[in-house]
Amino acid sequence: MLKGQKALVTGANSGIGKATAIALGRAGADVVVNYVAGREDAEKVVAEIASFGVRAAAYEADVSNEEQVVAMLDRMIQEFGTIDILVANAGLQRDAPFTEMTLAQWQKVLDVNLTGQFLCAREATKEFLRRGVVPEVSSAAGKIICMSSVHQLIPWAGHANYASSKGGLQMMMQTLAQELAPKKVRVNAVAPGAVKTPINRSAWETPEAQEDLLRLIPYKRIGDPEDIANAVVGLSSDLMDYVVGTTLYVDGGMTLFPGFATGG
Ligand code: BGC
Numbered sequence: 001m002l003k004g005q006k007a008l009v010t011g012a013n014s015g016i017g018k019a020t021a022i023a024l025g026r027a028g029a030d031v032v033v034n035y036v037a038g039r040e041d042a043e044k045v046v047a048e049i050a051s052f053g054v055r056a057a058a059y060e061a062d063v064s065n066e067e068q069v070v071a072m073l074d075r076m077i078q079e080f081g082t083i084d085i086l087v088a089n090a091g092l093q094r095d096a097p098f099t100e101m102t103l104a105q106w107q108k109v110l111d112v113n114l115t116g117q118f119l120c121a122r123e124a125t126k127e128f129l130r131r132g133v134v135p136e137v138s139s140a141a142g143k144i145i146c147m148s149s150v151h152q153l154i155p156w157a158g159h160a161n162y163a164s165s166k167g168g169l170q171m172m173m174q175t176l177a178q179e180l181a182p183k184k185v186r187v188n189a190v191a192p193g194a195v196k197t198p199i200n201r202s203a204w205e206t207p208e209a210q211e212d213l214l215r216l217i218p219y220k221r222i223g224d225p226e227d228i229a230n231a232v233v234g235l236s237s238d239l240m241d242y243v244v245g246t247t248l249y250v251d252g253g254m255t256l257f258p259g260f261a262t263g264g
Contacts, residue, residue, distance in 0.1 A: 001237050003028035004137050006080045008072075010034040010063050010120055011090030013042040015197030016147065019225030020087055020232045025049030025056060027233050029085065032076050033058045036090070055080070063090045063116030073123040082131055084138055085236045086124040088117040089147040093162050093199055106161045113165035114172070117146055121176060121187075128185050139241045141184040145232050146173045148191040148247060150254050166191075170247065177245030186244050190231050193251025195223035218261065219252030 012021040013035035035042040042058035049056035061072040094105035128142030152166040177187035
């Protein structure tokens with residue numbers, strides 16, 4: 001489905017990024033696996049992707065560092081020829097009650113989750129526009145998938161920095177989509193709900209936590225990273241060529257106000 005396309009997935013050494021990089025490789029794309037720490041894990045992801053007969057490589061870069069992002073894209077263009085798909089996925093949490101939240105915690109989350117996506121999207125877009133559409137490869141000049149969250153919509157006490165970063169991301173994604181659509185660059189977002197990854201271990205690792213969490217999920221299943229990866233593959237492919245500026249919620253219904261299933 002993505003044969004001949006070159007994809008970059010940030011934060012691809014674990015969690016949703018890892019599953020997404022693998023799924024893109026399985027769908028035929030060559031994949032750059034970005035990581036900031038955890039080289040060994042990134043190399044394992046690369047080996048798994050390479051076993052599908054496509055090309056893969058691990059690149060270290062901090063997405064919130066402009067110089068490193070520019071260097072990463074330069075290197076990808078040199079070694080892979082171009083970029084067709086950017087999955088701006090790298091993200092983190094630094095949770096704290098509001099009055100205890102330090103400026104450093106606020107800044108770190110905004111830097112990685114929002115500025116990091118800005119920098120990666122900007123550098124990838126420069127290459128999309130330089131190269132333009134290559135019809136044998138894709139109907140679009142490039143595709144950007146922003147990894148958002150249900151918390152671009154759902155306020156989240158104790159996570160003011162994280163929810164703000166994702167809320168900001170929604171408007172960035174829509175604005176880029178509007179600005180770049182005439183140039184044939186498709187920008188969309190995937191908004192996962194609760195997915196079993198290291199970022200939210202405390203929300204699913206004990207039976208009590210699981211029970212609490214499942215109350216927020218009408219579909220009564222915690223998501224797997226592959227649920228998100230499959231959505232990203234779909235949005236990246238020409239099957240979804242007319243999907244522009246949309247957020248695809250992949251959340252088992254978490255955004256359906258489950259508290260209102262009874263009452264109200
Ligand atoms: C957060 C997780 C959380 C999920 C649902 C995600 O964006 O990173 O920690 O479990 O949203 O609340």
